[in-house]
Amino acid sequence: MNGTKDIDALIALMARLPGLGPRSARRAVLHLIRKRAVLLAPLADALTRVAATARECLNCGNVGTTELCDICTSEIRATGQICVVEDVADLWAMERAAVFRGRYHVLGGTLSALDAVGPETLRIPRLIDRIATENVTEVILALNATVDGQTTAHYIADQLPGIRITSLAQGVPIGGELDYLDDGTISAAMRARRDI
Amino acid sequence: MNGTKDIDALIALMARLPGLGPRSARRAVLHLIRKRAVLLAPLADALTRVAATARECLNCGNVGTTELCDICTSEIRATGQICVVEDVADLWAMERAAVFRGRYHVLGGTLSALDAVGPETLRIPRLIDRIATENVTEVILALNATVDGQTTAHYIADQLPGIRITSLAQGVPIGGELDYLDDGTISAAMRARRDI
Numbered sequence: 001m002n003g004t005k006d007i008d009a010l011i012a013l014m015a016r017l018p019g020l021g022p023r024s025a026r027r028a029v030l031h032l033i034r035k036r037a038v039l040l041a042p043l044a045d046a047l048t049r050v051a052a053t054a055r056e057c058l059n060c061g062n063v064g065t066t067e068l069c070d071i072c073t074s075e076i077r078a079t080g081q082i083c084v085v086e087d088v089a090d091l092w093a094m095e096r097a098a099v100f101r102g103r104y105h106v107l108g109g110t111l112s113a114l115d116a117v118g119p120e121t122l123r124i125p126r127l128i129d130r131i132a133t134e135n136v137t138e139v140i141l142a143l144n145a146t147v148d149g150q151t152t153a154h155y156i157a158d159q160l161p162g163i164r165i166t167s168l169a170q171g172v173p174i175g176g177e178l179d180y181l182d183d184g185t186i187s188a189a190m191r192a193r194r195d196i
Numbered sequence: 197m198n199g200t201k202d203i204d205a206l207i208a209l210m211a212r213l214p215g216l217g218p219r220s221a222r223r224a225v226l227h228l229i230r231k232r233a234v235l236l237a238p239l240a241d242a243l244t245r246v247a248a249t250a251r252e253c254l255n256c257g258n259v260g261t262t263e264l265c266d267i268c269t270s271e272i273r274a275t276g277q278i279c280v281v282e283d284v285a286d287l288w289a290m291e292r293a294a295v296f297r298g299r300y301h302v303l304g305g306t307l308s309a310l311d312a313v314g315p316e317t318l319r320i321p322r323l324i325d326r327i328a329t330e331n332v333t334e335v336i337l338a339l340n341a342t343v344d345g346q347t348t349a350h351y352i353a354d355q356l357p358g359i360r361i362t363s364l365a366q367g368v369p370i371g372g373e374l375d376y377l378d379d380g381t382i383s384a385a386m387r388a389r390r391d392i
Contacts, residue, residue, distance in 0.1 A: 004260050004261045004262075004265075004266060006242065006245050006246050006249060006250075006261055007246055007250065007259065007260075007261070009242050010239075010242040010243060010245075010246050013235065013238055013239045013242050014239070016235060017224045017227060017228070017235075018220070018223050018224055018227050019215070019216060019220040019223060019224060020215060020216070020224075024214070024215040026285065026288060027214050027215060027285065028213045028214055028215060028216075029246075030259070030283075030284055030285055031213060031214050032213070032243070032246075033246065033250045033259050036247060036250065039209065039212060039213075040243065040246065040247045040250075041247045042209055043206075043209045043210070043243055044240060044243035044244040044246075044247045045244075046202065046205050046206040046209050047206060047228070047236065047239055047240035047243060048240040048241075048244060049202050049206075050202050050203055050206050050225075050228075050229065050236065050240075051232060051236045051237045051240045053202060054202075054203065054229045054232065054236075063203065063226070063229050064200050064203075065200045065202055065203070066200075069200075070200060087226075088226055089222060089223065089226055092222060
């Protein structure tokens with residue numbers, strides 16, 4: 001027993017968040033109780049609001065608070081390009097980079113024979129539908145540079161004949177030092193070298 | 197912009213918890229949205245409940261949901277001993293060790309000339325009152341083994357003449373390997389060595 005039943009219950013729930021364990025959950029809860037007015041009450045409200053409204057976009061799988069997400073309904077986003085990502089976190093990462101002004105398609109994972117994840121579990125049939133109906137000219141596969149990510153990219157490319165399909169470039173990350181990079185990255189960067 | 201205004205606001209609040217930064221806050225929020233029924237809604241409820249009820253015990257400074265905390269009002273806790281700790285987290289750590297069955301007094305920090313923390317800022321006057329009224333026979337100073345903690349322990353000991361005052365033993369922690377211990381701990385353990 002720590003404080004009281006309610007506080008213990010809160011700690012147990014906080015400890016289930018990724019990145020927090022029992023110890024950091026206790027620290028976080030004490031911090032919240034100390035900052036009740038400025039942090040605890042607003043956080044409780046924000047969670048209640050998101051719990052009531054958060055949902056997946058029926059079109060692309062992004063999270064939002066409406067049936068279709070802000071990006072799918074935006075007037076100013078280009079409709080000709082669809083950027084395919086594994087996960088909403090990847091969509092957010094792309095948006096932070098602010099380099100893509102088209103629309104997204106969130107697969108919700110990667111194909112995986114071991115975990116029995118097939119195309120239907122992912123949002124691949126819906127992607128094929130979208131390409132038929134949304135007048136798409138380019139599909140950008142922004143999948144993770146992992147084995148599963150690349151397998152999924154190849155599978156999707158096979159399903160979409162007759163349309164331009166691109167993937168993110170692979171090479172040395174900005175600020176990267178060769179000494180700290182793995183061999184695979186250096187090989188990829190060497191093979192994809194460009195004239196200056 | 198990530199998801200929507202509500203989701204962004206939630207991420208900003210989560211990022212202010214100790215142990216979470218912007219990246220882990222985003223991960224946590226996505227995890228919450230995925231586990232809406234089993235985690236997000238219960239967490240929102242738990243936070244709302246704690247926000248409404250959490251308060252400091254008027255007697256000892258512990259957090260709870262009532263004017264006097266569960267420990268201060270417990271019938272089965274010994275009244276003769278008060279264990280003085282810096283912080284509620286320390287009280288919780290003592291309770292997990294389950295080695296002390298008396299009552300606590302949470303100072304709320306340590307004396308610090310640099311940070312202008314004097315005895316009145318801490319709960320030291322209240323401690324002196326309690327010793328006068330609660331029939332206390334022993335004060336156990338369970339303060340951190342830091343310079344500020346030990347300074348505070350000496351100050352409190354000076355304020356309480358005529359009562360038994362003890363402090364936690366210092367030495368090699370259970371499971372500790374000498375090779376990894378600092379010199380100060382080894383010196384303290386050597387000076388406090390005991391006959392077997």
